[in-house]
Amino acid sequence: MNQFKKTILITGGAGFIGSHLVRLFVNKYPEYKIVNLDKLTYAGNLDNLKDIEGRSNYEFVKGDICNQTELQKIFSDHKIDNVIHLAAESHVDRSISNPLEFVQTNVIGTVNLLNTAKNNWNIESSENIFYHVSTDEVYGSLGEEGLFLETTPYDPRSPYSASKASSDHFVRAYQETYGLNIKISNCSNNYGSHQFPEKLIPLIINNILNKKPLPIYGKGDNVRDWLHVVDHAEAIDLIFHQGKIGETFNIGGHNERKNIEIVKLLIDLVDEKLNRDKGESLNLITYVKDRAGHDQRYAIDAEKLKTNLGWTPRYTVEQGIEKTVEWYLNNMEWVENIVSGDYLNYYENQYVDR
Numbered sequence: 001m002n003q004f005k006k007t008i009l010i011t012g013g014a015g016f017i018g019s020h021l022v023r024l025f026v027n028k029y030p031e032y033k034i035v036n037l038d039k040l041t042y043a044g045n046l047d048n049l050k051d052i053e054g055r056s057n058y059e060f061v062k063g064d065i066c067n068q069t070e071l072q073k074i075f076s077d078h079k080i081d082n083v084i085h086l087a088a089e090s091h092v093d094r095s096i097s098n099p100l101e102f103v104q105t106n107v108i109g110t111v112n113l114l115n116t117a118k119n120n121w122n123i124e125s126s127e128n129i130f131y132h133v134s135t136d137e138v139y140g141s142l143g144e145e146g147l148f149l150e151t152t153p154y155d156p157r158s159p160y161s162a163s164k165a166s167s168d169h170f171v172r173a174y175q176e177t178y179g180l181n182i183k184i185s186n187c188s189n190n191y192g193s194h195q196f197p198e199k200l201i202p203l204i205i206n207n208i209l210n211k212k213p214l215p216i217y218g219k220g221d222n223v224r225d226w227l228h229v230v231d232h233a234e235a236i237d238l239i240f241h242q243g244k245i246g247e248t249f250n251i252g253g254h255n256e257r258k259n260i261e262i263v264k265l266l267i268d269l270v271d272e273k274l275n276r277d278k279g280e281s282l283n284l285i286t287y288v289k290d291r292a293g294h295d296q297r298y299a300i301d302a303e304k305l306k307t308n309l310g311w312t313p314r315y316t317v318e319q320g321i322e323k324t325v326e327w328y329l330n331n332m333e334w335v336e337n338i339v340s341g342d343y344l345n346y347y348e349n350q351y352v353d354r
């Protein structure tokens with residue numbers, strides 16, 4: 001007899017958002033078993049979860065969502081009854097240089113996971129939920145006006161967003177065709193601790209620290225709608241527990257900023273905290289060749305989530321970014337380990353005999 005009320009497979013739990021979600025669930029729901037499945041690609045880092053790794057309701061499994069045999073074994077061994085799926089290739093620039101890897105992980109991997117869930121679950125049971133974590137980028141690019149609604153037609157424009165859009169379609173198709181109980185959320189740009197330093201905010205913080213050029217694509221006037229990662233994790237928790245089966249929810253912070261504004265905010269904060277002269281790092285700003293097919297503006301209408309489930313974000317950009325800068329300044333070693341590749345050595349030492 002299973003001692004746990006639910007056994008939830010969280011995929012991609014060693015990544016940025018996944019690790020925040022795993023931590024939230026392990027701490028908040030001791031009655032659930034959380035199985036974290038992660039391939040530990042360059043973006044996966046078990047250091048992100050050091051504080052919870054010994055917990056009795058937590059288990060890490062190294063594995064690949066593209067491998068059907070591995071997935072079946074995990075479902076059988078752990079009696080998985082719910083899935084929250086975050087594993088993905090997540091960086092737009094990498095999708096431009098290697099689109100096939102994004103098809104493999106984000107599309108094929110998701111379909112493998114859907115198949116495994118379908119084959120192992122009682123389709124009639126509302127106790128078995130497949131929750132797919134997706135992105136606002138599936139809706140395309142906005143001009144100066146307008147917001148993305150759940151009903152906005154899909155218009156993905158990068159290989160990354162095309163692969164995420166495709167995975168969303170497959171998730172909905174599994175509900176229509178096989179009756180799988182699904183939920184989807186589409187979230188705007190996240191920031192916070194433990195984000196891999198290839199993404200704008202941690203990359204800029206790290207470069208200011210090291211007095212390296214701050215690369216701004218194009219004119220720096222592209223707009224993103226920033227949400228603190230803890231707000232995202234809490235929204236997922238709410239939707240997982242209270243969202244209606246089959247529904248989609250947009251998640252966003254109403255925190256639109258131009259990239260150049262974010263970079264200048266980071267310069268102010270980092271210079272101040274390092275006791276540098278005000279504006280000292282402004283001369284590091286370097287405008288570089290634009291990203292191919294660079295989406296101009298993303299902005300989420302999260303009214304449905306607010307009205308239906310009462311969710312609003314806790315952090316403003318100013319509060320959340322200050323907290324994030326403090327985390328990076330206090331955890332420089334975390335960044336250095338990743339950047340230098342030391343993390344791979346850590347993993348070998350940690351798991352060599354298992």
Ligand code: NAD
Nearest residue numbers: 012014015016017039040041043044064065087088090190
């Ligand atoms: P991330 O790149 O930090 O983490 C992805 C994780 O998935 C890593 O731990 C990696 O090792 C794992 N992974 C990759 N391929 C795998 C495979 N084949 N099998 C098992 N694990 C694999 O990504 P993130 O920023 O934390 O994003 C998580 C999810 O949220 C993604 O699905 C992404 O599309 C979505 N999302 C991200 C944002 C954002 O701003 N970062 C916003 C909205 C939605």
Ligand code: DAU
Nearest residue numbers: 090091092135136137188189198199200215216217222259
């Ligand atoms: O909107 C949600 C998406 O947000 C997620 O689905 C993706 O997984 C996540 O990576 C993020 O995508 P973006 O492309 O918006 O994030 P990124 O941090 O790469 O870039 C943010 C903005 O900053 C974008 O307009 C490009 C710009 N940029 C980025 C980098 C890395 C720069 O100007 N210079 C840079 O060096």
